[in-house]
Amino acid sequence: MARSRKARLGARRRKRVAAVVNDLTDEQWSALREAWGGCAYCGAVDDLPQRDCVLPISRGGRYTVDNVVPACRSCNSSKCNDEVTGWLRRKRLDEQAFLRRYVDIRAVLVAAESAAAVSDPAMSPPPVE
Template identity: 70%
Template sequence: MKRVDHDLTDEQWGALRDAWGGCAYCGVTDVAMQRDCVQALSRGGRYTLDNIVPTCRSCNASKCNDEVTGWLRRKKLDERSFLLRHLEIRTALATRFPPPEPEATDEITSAG
């Protein structure tokens, strides 16, 4: 499996904060936002545009490395709204920040 790098840029982080307008989970707006991996690092997530959302300190600490949908349900937060908004923002930002072209690889062929 190809390794995914931690490639979130400062510009992308700023765009994510602007797009969400507050905590992606609870909606609070009057506190500093932290980067949270929707899929936790311990579960294979990475710091990438598709996997990071802005969160308040409280939500980030509470979610820890839990699976996001189960955590949202346990906290009685709106799972459906989060997932739809996450998709909407990811789609919108994908046009602004297209994924890099895959690098060409030289294939070695053996005659035989």
């Protein structure tokens, strides 16, 4: 039985996602959504933002706290697997503002995770001998 193009592409994407380490936790996703306060690209406040990989899965990206931002449905589907800065320019969105905020939010989240790991020894990596 012939599968539709959409089904074939979906199967291919699921295979790519399963092939890499995707370690974004629900807590990290919640922290990302709260930190951005809406779509990372256009700022739209959406009740159900979608997880968008800044570096798309098809280009080697992963679902990690370093690579995922919340995006409204419109931006996520429009960006597809485009490179983020080129896409932002084509959409006439503020590339510099996005990149500055992306770096700032990432730094805050990494600092918070490091502080949590220090306060909870079970979260800390084992000592190197």
